Amino acid sequence: SSIQKDNGEETAEEKNLITIGFSQLGAESDWRSANTVSMQSAFVPEEGYNLIYKNGQQKQVNQITAIRTFIQQEVDYIVLAPVTESGWDSVLGEARDAGIPVILVDRRVDVPDKNLYSCWVGSDFELEGRKMAAWIQKYTETIGMKADELHIVNIQGTIGSTAQIGRTRGLANAARENGWDLMAEVTGDFTETKGREVMSGLLKRFDNINVVYCENDNEAIGAIDAIEAAGKKAGPNIKNGEIMVVSFDGVNKEALDYAKEGKISCIAECNPLHGPRVKALVEMLVEGMKPDKFNYVDEKLFSSIDDVTEVEIDGVVYPVQDIGE
Numbered sequence: 353s354s355i356q357k358d359n360g361e362e363t364a365e366e367k368n369l370i371t372i373g374f375s376q377l378g379a380e381s382d383w384r385s386a387n388t389v390s391m392q393s394a395f396v397p398e399e400g401y402n403l404i405y406k407n408g409q410q411k412q413v414n415q416i417t418a419i420r421t422f423i424q425q426e427v428d429y430i431v432l433a434p435v436t437e438s439g440w441d442s443v444l445g446e447a448r449d450a451g452i453p454v455i456l457v458d459r460r461v462d463v464p465d466k467n468l469y470s471c472w473v474g475s476d477f478e479l480e481g482r483k484m485a486a487w488i489q490k491y492t493e494t495i496g497m498k499a500d501e502l503h504i505v506n507i508q509g510t511i512g513s514t515a516q517i518g519r520t521r522g523l524a525n526a527a528r529e530n531g532w533d534l535m536a537e538v539t540g541d542f543t544e545t546k547g548r549e550v551m552s553g554l555l556k557r558f559d560n561i562n563v564v565y566c567e568n569d570n571e572a573i574g575a576i577d578a579i580e581a582a583g584k585k586a587g588p589n590i591k592n593g594e595i596m597v598v599s600f601d602g603v604n605k606e607a608l609d610y611a612k613e614g615k616i617s618c619i620a621e622c623n624p625l626h627g628p629r630v631k632a633l634v635e636m637l638v639e640g641m642k643p644d645k646f647n648y649v650d651e652k653l654f655s656s657i658d659d660v661t662e663v664e665i666d667g668v669v670y671p672v673q674d675i676g677e
């Protein structure tokens with residue numbers, strides 16, 4: 353890389369460091385903060401890297417500006433955690449024209465030309481949604497609820513993000529197949545504040561909600577506040593008027609504590625520790641090797657309810673990890 357400094361300090365180039373421009377989409381959730389720390393800890397000078405981190409504040413336009421800046425700085429590699437899937441063709445074309453390989457992390461981009469990026473590593477978000485739906489199905493059957501007695505609301509993530517698209521699809525398909533009443537899908541932008549606001553509105557709109565599917569833990573924490581503020585109880589005992597909350601991530605302590613207490617009934621793991629995984633991909637590219645295009649991370653379900661110990665999807669068994677006391 354030819355990152356210049358004119359203050360007498362050695363440049364990254366002089367130190368022989370590989371410069372990585374990392375366009376992170378934001379800092380909207382605990383998951384995201386853990387993901388940023390994982391990247392920053394993997395790409396350190398002692399390991400031969402100079403990481404330039406840019407926070408996109410959940411706006412694609414900021415991420416596009418960051419990528420253009422990286423191109424001007426002639427970084428060696430660009431790592432992109434894209435906020436939403438569409439609208440990346442031109443800027444990724446510019447990176448390709450500049451000869452800078454792009455690695456995607458976490459969410460994906462929807463571009464017709466798959467050669468606009470080298471590879472991707474992240475979660476199978478639709479599978480996460482399917483696993484959660486399978487858990488809901490199994491648990492509610494165990495307690496003797498009929499399918500048409502489930503009245504579900506979905507507090508979605510950032511609309512158009514891979515995590516939202518997959519998790520929403522996982523639930524919507526299961527609702528159709530099982531005959532569940534999926535009453536509303538409203539975005540909570542993956543934040544606690546919006547989760548609280550949206551849930552409070554939903555509780556005013558519907559008096560029969562018994563399952564809240566939150567597309568991340570931060571939304572779930574906000575939604576539980578709203579449930580309690582409305583004088584109701586978040587818990588798995590839906591036959592006795594509790595509202596069952598389920599969510600995704602399993603990163604933050606508060607959410608895991610809520611899961612231990614049963615306020616969150618089940619969490620589908622979404623693993624944020626991609627730093628070493630992205631580093632392994634960069635190392636392959638440095639060596640002139642061709643990594644797999646799509647690299648998936650294995651993930652579990654977490655619950656303190658011991659009625660369901662596993663779910664099965666397409667013949668594959670996924671364990672439910674007990675996180676009770």
Ligand code: AHR
Pocket residue numbers: 380381382383384458459515542567568569600601622
């Ligand atoms: O793309 C991963 C999702 O983004 C995580 O589930 C969520 O917490 C984050 O904001």
